[in-house]
Amino acid sequence: MRLARDVVRGEEERKLRDISGEEVRSCYQCGKCSAGCAMTSMMDLLPHQVIRLVQLGQVEEALASRTIWLCASCLACSARCPRGVSLPNVMESLRVTMLRPGGRHIDPARLPADVLENAPEQALVAGLRKYS
Amino acid sequence: MFVCWCGLNIGGVVDVPRVVEEISGCPGVARAVDYRYMCSDPGQQLIRDIIREERLDSVVIAACSPGMHESTFQSVAESAGVNPYRCEIANIREQCSWPHQNEPLEATRKAVELIRAAVEKVRGDEALSALSIPVTRRALVIGAGIAGMQAALDIADAGHEVVLVDRLPHIGGHMAQLSETFPTLDCSQCILTPKTSEVGRHPGIRLLTSSEVESVSGYVGNFTVKIRRRATYVNWDLCTGCGLCTEKCPSRTPSAFERGLAEEPAISIAFPQAVPHKPVIRPEACRHFTKGKCGVCEKVCPVGAIDFGQQDSLIEEKVGAIVVATGYDLHPKAKVGEYGYGVYPDVIDGLEFERLNSASGPTQGQIRRPSDGKVPKEVVFIQCVGSRDQENGYPYCSKICCMYTAKHARLYKHKVPDGQPYVFYMDIRAGGKGYEEFVQHATEEEGVLYLRGRVARVFQDGEHVVVFGVDTLSGKKVEIRADMVVLATAIVPASGAKELARVLKTATDEYGFFSEAHPKLRPVESLTRGIYIAGCAQAPKDIPDTVTQAGSSAAKVLTLFSAPRLSHSPTVAAVDEEICTGCGICVEACAYEARALDTRRHVAVVNDVLCEGCGACAVACPNGATRQRNMARSQAMAMIDAVMG
Known part of the structure; x- marks a missing residue:
C-alpha cells in the first residue's frame, strides 16, 4: 500500500465524508463496533476494518467488501461507539457510492x-x- | 517477648500460640505474648504496658522485617523506658512465614529458632545512644536544566544558599532547545526565561557554568565538593555581552545547541536568551588555539575581556545536601542502521525538529528540510526508535515521545497546512492531564495519520526518503515516499552519569539512570543519604513530572536542613585500641571509606558517621580488635548456638 497525501485525503474519501457527514479520522480502532456486530459471521471484513480502509484512503477496497451490504443498519455499533462515529452512516455512504452511477x-x-x-x-x- | 500474627501473613502459617508457649520457658524471657497486629496502636500500647508491668530492660519483637517496623518498635520501647538499641526484631515474616507457606510445621519450628537467636542477641546488647552530627545548610545542585533550576530556586527561596553547577556555558538544559511544549503548545522559551533569569540574579544561588563536579567527600550534612571551572577564555567580570566578538570571529563550526543544523563562531553565545549572556571560546574551533594566529576577538573587544591564557580552576565548596539533576541525551541516530545510520540529511531526530521549528533556530521557525531547504510535504514520524527494543536498543519506554511526536505533527500541520504527517507508533501512551485529548486532536482535527507498526527501513531515493513500514491494524505493508523523516529516538542518561554516580558514591541502574531509594515511597532520594535526584537523571519524564520531582527533592533538602543536628545509628564498628596493631586490613575491607589509619598512634580508627554498620571490617580484623557494636562475636556465637539447639 503506497500512501501519499493525495491518497489519504483523496477525492473519494472527501465524497464519502460529504455523503455520510462522518469524520472517520475520529475512530481509534478499538474494535467495539465489530465486537458487538450481529452480522460479522457473514462478513469478509469486520466493520472497524472497513473504517480503517477509509482512514487510509483505500476506498476501492472498502467498496469491494461484502460487509457494506451485510450491514443491517441496526445502529448497535453507533450507539456504543466511544468516539461518536456512526458506522451505519459510513456504510450507507459506501453503498450509495456504489449505486449512484446507476445500473445496479x-x-x-x-x-x-x-x-x-x-x-x-x-x-x-x-x-x-x-x-x- | 512479643509475637505478631500480622493478620494471616504470619498467623496463617506459623502456629503463633505454640511459639509463645515454647518461648515462654526460655532463660531470660520474662513473658511472651502475642497480638494480631503488633504495629497497631493497641499493639504498641500492649508492649508499653508489659514493659512497665514486668520492668523489662530489653525486648524482642517477632514480626515483619526490621526494614518495615524496627524504628516503630524502637520508639515504642524508648517511650516505655527501654533503650531503643536493646529492642531486637526477629523477622518471622519475610524470613519465615512467607517463604515457607507450604510447610507450617517447619515454619513454626524455624520461628521459634529465630526468636531464640534474637533473645540471645538482645542479652548481649549494649544500651547505646544515637550519634549526633552537624548540618551545613547549603546545597549543591548538579545540572541547571529545568529540574536543577527548579530545585535550586525552591531551596534558595527558603533561605539556604545553593551552588548550581552546569557543564555547559549556559543554563536551561534541553528545555532551552524546545520550540513549543505539550499539551498546551506554549512557547518553551517564554515559560523558561523567567526561570533562567531568576536563577541568574538570585542572591542565594551561586551559579557555576562551564563547571563540573570533580570529587565529593564527606557524608550527609557535611559534604566537601571539588568543582572544576573550565576556562572560558573570556573574563566574564569585564565582558558586557555585547556580542561584537561573535560577529567578527572568522571560524564557523557546527553548533551543538542547534544539533548541527547551523554553524556557530568559535567564540559564541549559544542562543539569544542564554543566561549568563556571555560568550565562551571553544579552543578546538578557535584559530588562535588551532593555528596559533588570529585573535580577532581580542582586537575587537572594547573592554579587553578576551583572555587566551585563562586556565581551569578548582574550587572547593562545603554543602550539606546534593541534588542530582543531570538530565538526558538522545540515543544517537548514528546507531540506527536500518534508518540510515544518521547519514541521510533529511532523517532527523526530535531535538533537531525542535530547532527547525524554533523561532530562533536555523530556519527561523520555518519547517525546511536540511538537505535543500525545501518545505517538506510528506513527513514521517517514527516512534520507539531504540525504545522498547531490548535487542537493538533499550527495553524501557522513553515516556515522552508519544506526546512530543503528536506535538511535532500538529506544529508541522500548523506551518504546512497542505502537508501530510504520518506517525508510526506501537502504542500511544498519553497518560497525563489533557494528554489523550491532545493526541486525539491531532488525528481528528489536524489530520495526522497514525499507522500502527514499526518501520523496517528508511532509505534515500533521489530527493525522497522512502519509508517501508506496516499498518498492523489493516494488515497492510506501507510505503511512503517522504520528504523528511523524524525519529523519536530513545531517552538515555546524560553522558558521564555513571562516572558522576561513582564520584557521588551512589548507584545507577544498568543504563546509567540514578537509582532511587524506593520506587514508590522514596522516589527522590538516592541510595546515599543526603543525595537526591530530580528529572530525567532518574528516568525519562516530561516537564510537569520533572518540575514536580525537583520541588519534591528541594522539600527533602529543606527537611534535612530544618533539623538542628542529624542523628546516625550507633550500631557501628568500634576499635579496641589496646589490641589493634594498625595493620590496615579493615581500611581495605570498608566500602564506605569509614575506616582509616591514625599514623601517629598507629591504630585504625572509625569515622562513626560514615560507618554503615555492615560488619565487614569486624570480620576482616585478624585479631578481633574491631568489633561491631551490638553484634559482638560472643553475641553471634550465642545466636548460632540458639539456632543449632
Whole structure:
C-alpha cells in the first residue's frame, strides 16, 4: 500500500465524508463496533476494518467488501461507539457510492420464479430498497 | 517477648500460640505474648504496658522485617523506658512465614529458632545512644536544566544558599532547545526565561557554568565538593555581552545547541536568551588555539575581556545536601542502521525538529528540510526508535515521545497546512492531564495519520526518503515516499552519569539512570543519604513530572536542613585500641571509606558517621580488635548456638 497525501485525503474519501457527514479520522480502532456486530459471521471484513480502509484512503477496497451490504443498519455499533462515529452512516455512504452511477438495481421481473415465490417478502423489500 | 500474627501473613502459617508457649520457658524471657497486629496502636500500647508491668530492660519483637517496623518498635520501647538499641526484631515474616507457606510445621519450628537467636542477641546488647552530627545548610545542585533550576530556586527561596553547577556555558538544559511544549503548545522559551533569569540574579544561588563536579567527600550534612571551572577564555567580570566578538570571529563550526543544523563562531553565545549572556571560546574551533594566529576577538573587544591564557580552576565548596539533576541525551541516530545510520540529511531526530521549528533556530521557525531547504510535504514520524527494543536498543519506554511526536505533527500541520504527517507508533501512551485529548486532536482535527507498526527501513531515493513500514491494524505493508523523516529516538542518561554516580558514591541502574531509594515511597532520594535526584537523571519524564520531582527533592533538602543536628545509628564498628596493631586490613575491607589509619598512634580508627554498620571490617580484623557494636562475636556465637539447639 503506497500512501501519499493525495491518497489519504483523496477525492473519494472527501465524497464519502460529504455523503455520510462522518469524520472517520475520529475512530481509534478499538474494535467495539465489530465486537458487538450481529452480522460479522457473514462478513469478509469486520466493520472497524472497513473504517480503517477509509482512514487510509483505500476506498476501492472498502467498496469491494461484502460487509457494506451485510450491514443491517441496526445502529448497535453507533450507539456504543466511544468516539461518536456512526458506522451505519459510513456504510450507507459506501453503498450509495456504489449505486449512484446507476445500473445496479434488482429488476423483480428478471428474478427467477422460484426465488420470487420462496423468498420472504421482507427480503425482497429490503433488497429492492438497498439495490434501488 | 512479643509475637505478631500480622493478620494471616504470619498467623496463617506459623502456629503463633505454640511459639509463645515454647518461648515462654526460655532463660531470660520474662513473658511472651502475642497480638494480631503488633504495629497497631493497641499493639504498641500492649508492649508499653508489659514493659512497665514486668520492668523489662530489653525486648524482642517477632514480626515483619526490621526494614518495615524496627524504628516503630524502637520508639515504642524508648517511650516505655527501654533503650531503643536493646529492642531486637526477629523477622518471622519475610524470613519465615512467607517463604515457607507450604510447610507450617517447619515454619513454626524455624520461628521459634529465630526468636531464640534474637533473645540471645538482645542479652548481649549494649544500651547505646544515637550519634549526633552537624548540618551545613547549603546545597549543591548538579545540572541547571529545568529540574536543577527548579530545585535550586525552591531551596534558595527558603533561605539556604545553593551552588548550581552546569557543564555547559549556559543554563536551561534541553528545555532551552524546545520550540513549543505539550499539551498546551506554549512557547518553551517564554515559560523558561523567567526561570533562567531568576536563577541568574538570585542572591542565594551561586551559579557555576562551564563547571563540573570533580570529587565529593564527606557524608550527609557535611559534604566537601571539588568543582572544576573550565576556562572560558573570556573574563566574564569585564565582558558586557555585547556580542561584537561573535560577529567578527572568522571560524564557523557546527553548533551543538542547534544539533548541527547551523554553524556557530568559535567564540559564541549559544542562543539569544542564554543566561549568563556571555560568550565562551571553544579552543578546538578557535584559530588562535588551532593555528596559533588570529585573535580577532581580542582586537575587537572594547573592554579587553578576551583572555587566551585563562586556565581551569578548582574550587572547593562545603554543602550539606546534593541534588542530582543531570538530565538526558538522545540515543544517537548514528546507531540506527536500518534508518540510515544518521547519514541521510533529511532523517532527523526530535531535538533537531525542535530547532527547525524554533523561532530562533536555523530556519527561523520555518519547517525546511536540511538537505535543500525545501518545505517538506510528506513527513514521517517514527516512534520507539531504540525504545522498547531490548535487542537493538533499550527495553524501557522513553515516556515522552508519544506526546512530543503528536506535538511535532500538529506544529508541522500548523506551518504546512497542505502537508501530510504520518506517525508510526506501537502504542500511544498519553497518560497525563489533557494528554489523550491532545493526541486525539491531532488525528481528528489536524489530520495526522497514525499507522500502527514499526518501520523496517528508511532509505534515500533521489530527493525522497522512502519509508517501508506496516499498518498492523489493516494488515497492510506501507510505503511512503517522504520528504523528511523524524525519529523519536530513545531517552538515555546524560553522558558521564555513571562516572558522576561513582564520584557521588551512589548507584545507577544498568543504563546509567540514578537509582532511587524506593520506587514508590522514596522516589527522590538516592541510595546515599543526603543525595537526591530530580528529572530525567532518574528516568525519562516530561516537564510537569520533572518540575514536580525537583520541588519534591528541594522539600527533602529543606527537611534535612530544618533539623538542628542529624542523628546516625550507633550500631557501628568500634576499635579496641589496646589490641589493634594498625595493620590496615579493615581500611581495605570498608566500602564506605569509614575506616582509616591514625599514623601517629598507629591504630585504625572509625569515622562513626560514615560507618554503615555492615560488619565487614569486624570480620576482616585478624585479631578481633574491631568489633561491631551490638553484634559482638560472643553475641553471634550465642545466636548460632540458639539456632543449632
